[in-house]
Amino acid sequence: MAEIRIEQLHKAFGEFVAVRESNFTIADGEFFVMLGPSGCGKTTTLRMIAGLELPTSGRILLDGEDVTFRRGSERDIAFVFQLFALYPHMNVRQNISFPLRVQRLPRREVRQRTEEVARLLRIDQLLERPVGGLSSGDRQRVALGRAIVRRAKAFLMDEPLGALDAEFRELMCEELRLLHGRIGATTVYVTHDQIEAMSMADRICVMDRGEVLQVAPPMEVYERPATRFVAGFIGSPAMNFLPARGALAPGRDSIAVSGHEVPMPRLHEGLVGPDAVLGVRPEHIRIGGPEGQDAPLRGRVFGVEYMGTRQLVTVDTDAGRLKVRAPNTLKVGDGELVGLAFERERLVVFDPATDRALRSDLHAGAAGAAHG
Amino acid sequence: MTSANAAHSVVAPRPLTQRLAGAAVILYALVTMIPLVWIGLTSFKSPEDSISYPPKLLFQPTLEGYCNLFTTRTRQTPEFIAKLPPATSTCEVISRSRNMVIAGPSNYVPRFVNSLIIGFGSTVFAVALGTFAAYGFSRFKVPLADDLLFFILSTRMMPPIAVAIPIYLMYRELGLSDTRLGMVLLYTAVNVSLAVWLLKGFIDEIPREYEEAAMIDGYSRLRAFWKVVLPQATTGIAATAIFCLIFAWNEYAFAVLLTSGNAQTEPPFIPIIIGEGGQDWPAVAAGTTIFLVPILVFTILLRKHLLRGITFGAVRR
Numbered sequence: 001m002a003e004i005r006i007e008q009l010h011k012a013f014g015e016f017v018a019v020r021e022s023n024f025t026i027a028d029g030e031f032f033v034m035l036g037p038s039g040c041g042k043t044t045t046l047r048m049i050a051g052l053e054l055p056t057s058g059r060i061l062l063d064g065e066d067v068t069f070r071r072g073s074e075r076d077i078a079f080v081f082q083l084f085a086l087y088p089h090m091n092v093r094q095n096i097s098f099p100l101r102v103q104r105l106p107r108r109e110v111r112q113r114t115e116e117v118a119r120l121l122r123i124d125q126l127l128e129r130p131v132g133g134l135s136s137g138d139r140q141r142v143a144l145g146r147a148i149v150r151r152a153k154a155f156l157m158d159e160p161l162g163a164l165d166a167e168f169r170e171l172m173c174e175e176l177r178l179l180h181g182r183i184g185a186t187t188v189y190v191t192h193d194q195i196e197a198m199s200m201a202d203r204i205c206v207m208d209r210g211e212v213l214q215v216a217p218p219m220e221v222y223e224r225p226a227t228r229f230v231a232g233f234i235g236s237p238a239m240n241f242l243p244a245r246g247a248l249a250p251g252r253d254s255i256a257v258s259g260h261e262v263p264m265p266r267l268h269e270g271l272v273g274p275d276a277v278l279g280v281r282p283e284h285i286r287i288g289g290p291e292g293q294d295a296p297l298r299g300r301v302f303g304v305e306y307m308g309t310r311q312l313v314t315v316d317t318d319a320g321r322l323k324v325r326a327p328n329t330l331k332v333g334d335g336e337l338v339g340l341a342f343e344r345e346r347l348v349v350f351d352p353a354t355d356r357a358l359r360s361d362l363h364a365g366a367a368g369a370a371h372g
Numbered sequence: 373m374t375s376a377n378a379a380h381s382v383v384a385p386r387p388l389t390q391r392l393a394g395a396a397v398i399l400y401a402l403v404t405m406i407p408l409v410w411i412g413l414t415s416f417k418s419p420e421d422s423i424s425y426p427p428k429l430l431f432q433p434t435l436e437g438y439c440n441l442f443t444t445r446t447r448q449t450p451e452f453i454a455k456l457p458p459a460t461s462t463c464e465v466i467s468r469s470r471n472m473v474i475a476g477p478s479n480y481v482p483r484f485v486n487s488l489i490i491g492f493g494s495t496v497f498a499v500a501l502g503t504f505a506a507y508g509f510s511r512f513k514v515p516l517a518d519d520l521l522f523f524i525l526s527t528r529m530m531p532p533i534a535v536a537i538p539i540y541l542m543y544r545e546l547g548l549s550d551t552r553l554g555m556v557l558l559y560t561a562v563n564v565s566l567a568v569w570l571l572k573g574f575i576d577e578i579p580r581e582y583e584e585a586a587m588i589d590g591y592s593r594l595r596a597f598w599k600v601v602l603p604q605a606t607t608g609i610a611a612t613a614i615f616c617l618i619f620a621w622n623e624y625a626f627a628v629l630l631t632s633g634n635a636q637t638e639p640p641f642i643p644i645i646i647g648e649g650g651q652d653w654p655a656v657a658a659g660t661t662i663f664l665v666p667i668l669v670f671t672i673l674l675r676k677h678l679l680r681g682i683t684f685g686a687v688r689r
Contacts, residue, residue, distance in 0.1 A: 052584050072588040079588045085581035089603045099589035150589070 002063040002153035002186050003028045004049060009058035011044050011210075018044040020210040021058065026154075026188060026203075031180050033189045033201035037233070041210040042190045043158055049188060050079050050156050062153060078147035080157040084139045086131040086146075092118075093127040096145040117149045120179075137168045144179070154186040161196065173199055194234050198222070206230045224363055225348065228355040231279050237312065239279045241350070242319040246276040248349070248358075255349060258318040260296035264347040265361035271351055279348040279357075282325040286341045287313060287332065295339025301332050315340060408664070414657035422653040437654025439463035441480050441645065441662075445472040480659060483641040488666065489552050490637055491621040494559035498616045499609055501560070502567025503575075507597060509568070510575040511583075521572075524565045532562050533625040540629055552635045555627070559620040566619075567612050574608025575601065610677030614670065621667055638663045 004026040011019040019041040026032040034042040047053040049060055051072030060068045067075050078099070086095050094101075097114040105113075118124040121141040126134065131142060140160060147155055160176075161169045177200050180187055191197055197204050198218045205215045206229075214226035225231035231239040245256040253266040257278055264278070288295050299317030306328070313324045313332060317340065324340065332338060349358045385393065414422050416433040445467050453473065459465045467474055505524075509517055539558065540549070548554030578601060586596040602609075624639040631637065642659045645652060671678065 050584075050588055052588070071592075072584070073590045073592065075588075077588060079585060081581040081585060083579060083581055085579065085585040087582060087586075087600060087603075098586070102586075102590035146585075146589070 003061075004154060004186060004188065005059075005061040005064075006045070006049075007059040007061065009045065009048060009060065010056045011041070011048060011053065012056045017210050019048070019055075022207075022212045024205055024212060024215045026186060028186055029184045031177070031187045031189065031200060031202045032205065033191060033197040033203070034205045034207060035191060035194060035197040035233075036207035038192055039209075040207040042192075042205075042207050045207070046156050046158055046188060046190050049154075050077055051075050052079075076150075076153045078150045078152035078155050080143050080147050080155065080160045082159040082162045084143040084163070086139060086142055088130075088132060091128055091130050092123065092134070092142050095131055095142050096127075096149055098146060099150045113149055114145075117145045120148070120182075121145050136164050137172065140164060140168075140172060144176075148179075148183065152185070154188065157187065157189045159191055160189070161191070161193075169196075176200060194236070198234070206233065208233070223346070224357070225279070226357055228277065228279070228350045228357070231348065231350070231357070235281060237282055237323045237325075239281050239348075240285070240320075240322045242278045242280065242322070244276040244278045244319075244349070246271050246273045246352075248276060255347075257297065262296050262342060262347070263344045264349065265345055267349065268359040268361075268363070271349070271358060273351065273353055275352050276358075277350040277352050279350055280322075280342050281346065282312070282323045284343040284346040285322065285324040286343070287315075287324055287326050287330060288339045288341060290337040290339050295341045297340040297342075299338060299340060301334055301336045301338060303334060304332060411657045411660050415654055415661045417654050417657075419650070419652060419654055422657070423651075434466065434654075435462060436466050437652075437658035439466050440652055440655040441658040442478055443467070443474045444476050444478050446475045447471060448473050479636075479641065480645075480662075483636050483638055484662070486552060486555075486631075486635055487621065487637040487639075487663070490555040490559065490635070491617055491666075493552070493556040494563060494620045495613055495617040497556065497560040498563035498567045499571075499613050501564050502571050502612060503602075503605070503609060505564075505568045506571035506575050507601065509572050511580065521569070524568050527562075527565045536626060536629050539626070543630060550631045550633060550635050555631065555635050555637070558626060558630070559616075559623065563616040563619055567616060570612045570615065571605070571608050574605050574612075578604045607677045610674040614674055614678055617670060618667060 006022055006024050006026075009019055009022045011017070022041075022045065034045060036042045044053060048055050051067070051070060051074075055068060058068070059066055062075060062077075072079075087098065090098070093114055096117060097110050100110040100113060115124060115127070118127055121144060123138055123141045123145065126138060126142075131139060134142065140163075143160070147157075161172050164172060173196060176189075180200075189196075189200065201218050203215060203217050204221050206213045206221060206226075208229045214221055214230050216224075216226075221230060222234055225234065225239070228241065232241070242257050244262075248255065248267055248271040250267055250270045252270075254261045254263045255276060255278055256262070262278065286295075290298055297317050297319060299315040299322065302314040302316045302321065304314075305312040309328060310325050311328050311330065313326050313330075315322050315324055315338060322340065326332075345362065348362060349360065350356065351358060410427075413429075413431075415437045416435070417428070417431055418434050418436055421428050421431045422437075439462070443463060448471060450471060453468050453471065456468075456473070459468055464474055508514060509521060514520065543549045543554050543558075546554075548557070582600045582604065583591075583593070583596040586600045587593060591599065622639060623637075627637045628640045631640065638659070642656060642663065645656050645659055
């Protein structure tokens with residue numbers, strides 16, 4: 001069990017900066033997910049925590065101890081690889097017990113702990129089997145077993161479910177979460193799958209192009225995205241971005257979108273530039289009649305996708321094409337003229353120059369807590 | 373992907389094609405086997421049978437060739453031979469029937485030992501050095517890696533014998549002429565480039581994650597290499613070892629030039645057998661047959677690996 005602290009961590013491969021001066025702390029026992037598109041630096045960060053990669057600068061502290069230049073084997077950390085990395089020349093038992101045998105523990109203890117872990121993962125009947133013939137789900141369990149058996153300070157997992165079928169993935173997601181509940185070890189989990197991240201994480205760290213953009217619990221990342229990238233990366237379909245008039249003073253509580261004044265959370269900071277970007281999630285738009293008083297924006301329906309419990313309506317407006325998540329009872333057809341109203345307290349304003357979200361009443365917390 | 377798919381596969385050969393291919397392989401095997409069978413048969417013929425025309429397929433087998441191979445003999449008068457105590461070995465019986473007496477062992481066995489030491493010694497060194505170098509090139513950022521690899525390969529771009537004279541002069545100065553050490557070093561140097569290139573291909577295919585997992589689990593890089601990478605690379609190592617051994621075992625030009633006695637290997641020695649008392653083809657054939665055995669055994673032992681080694685890169689596991 002350990003706290004992992006990352007300080008000013010920087011990694012460059014020649015000209016290419018993989019991780020740019022990152023700072024965050026992973027609490028003891030936390031399930032911490034690093035999320036981002038491929039090449040964003042999440043795996044590099046993880047490998048630096050594991051000691052497989054040396055940082056260009058910065059520090060890594062494990063339980064307050066500087067381990068930046070320590071070997072992986074001296075950090076007491078377990079790693080689960082995307083491709084499992086089970087030793088093909090060993091059977092399941094030998095694979096799981098490998099870290100214990102490396103430590104030269106007494107044979108009885110090795111045996112006992114291996115079988116305990118196998119039972120926990122429900123693979124005890126496979127112990128004597130070669131790993132070659134196992135299903136990918138079982139291989140994943142063996143890989144997890146090899147990590148757990150160490151009772152290491154922290155688990156690092158690099159897209160451990162990436163190689164599994166969708167069906168298995170959901171199952172393993174659940175199992176991993178349960179497992180974490182039972183073992184309670186600090187876990188750092190890297191993925192590019194927002195659903196995995198949202199469903200498992202205590203906190204999510206969103207990265208893009210080597211930069212840590214936001215570290216927050218899933219709900220906060222979703223409702224109060226720190227940057228435009230975070231807002232667009234998380235949520236499916238992505239958040240709508242509307243061009244809006246800038247030059248906003250602190251305390252403003254409405255914003256002009258293609259000539260219409262749209263009410264929004266009161267801003268805590270101003271914006272100097274001439275332009276702003278208004279972010280609104282598809283489920284925070286209501287479709288009404290074209291003449292509705294509370295509908296500042298009008299548009300024409302471009303397409304309707306029926307999704308079962310919901311339907312996804314695409315509307316062309318003066319401010320661009322918007323995706324709206326509407327109840328399945330709503331009857332709209334292609335080409336129909338509709339009015340669009342936004343849920344005021346959910347709107348986010350971004351500075352187009354920095355892509356950063358402006359602080360507003362939204363960040364005061366009240367709005368986020370009310371949402372179910 | 374098993375037989376179920378093969379039935380519908382568009383690339384699976386049709387039965388006729390398959391049979392033709394099979395016939396071609398058998399024909400090729402026969403063509404390559406005939407000289408070997410000829411040598412094997414000749415080694416059991418008498419000198420008269422060995423040069424008879426048309427060649428005899430059925431003949432009275434004799435060990436004369438093997439006796440002549442392993443011994444040196446002197447010609448004696450029938451009266452001298454009659455006075456000798458009775459022959460104690462088959463070879464003595466055979467040589468006395470030719471009015472000869474065995475004078476002592478021939479040089480065949482010491483030359484064979486030389487071949488074993490030099491062949492296997494250089495193979496071990498070349499493969500060991502090659503494995504380490506290949507691992508380094510495969511896993512670490514080596515400055516100028518591509519240039520170095522090309523440089524290593526370039527040593528193979530000329531026939532090795534092109535450098536024979538400089539090496540001969542150099543070895544004479546260094547006192548390495550006609551020494552086993554000199555030959556081991558020479559064959560290692562020639563083979564190491566092949567070994568590096570072959571093994572790099574194999575090691576590249578072993579996922580890094582194996583070692584990384586082992587290193588996180590408490591191994592040092594060297595132990596991870598030893599315990600995790602090497603077992604994975606056995607196929608490549610075996611295939612490389614066979615190629616290296618075959619080269620070192622069969623090498624003739626350097627051996628002729630650089631060895632004369634102490635370190636002489638089989639390839640230059642076997643032709644000399646002819647000169648000792650007439651054209652003794654059965655003895656030459658016997659020497660060649662025995663010479664083939666170690667390579668044969670080694671190849672059969674590593675056959676499984678060799679097959680996978682030759683098709684390396686072609687098949688994904």
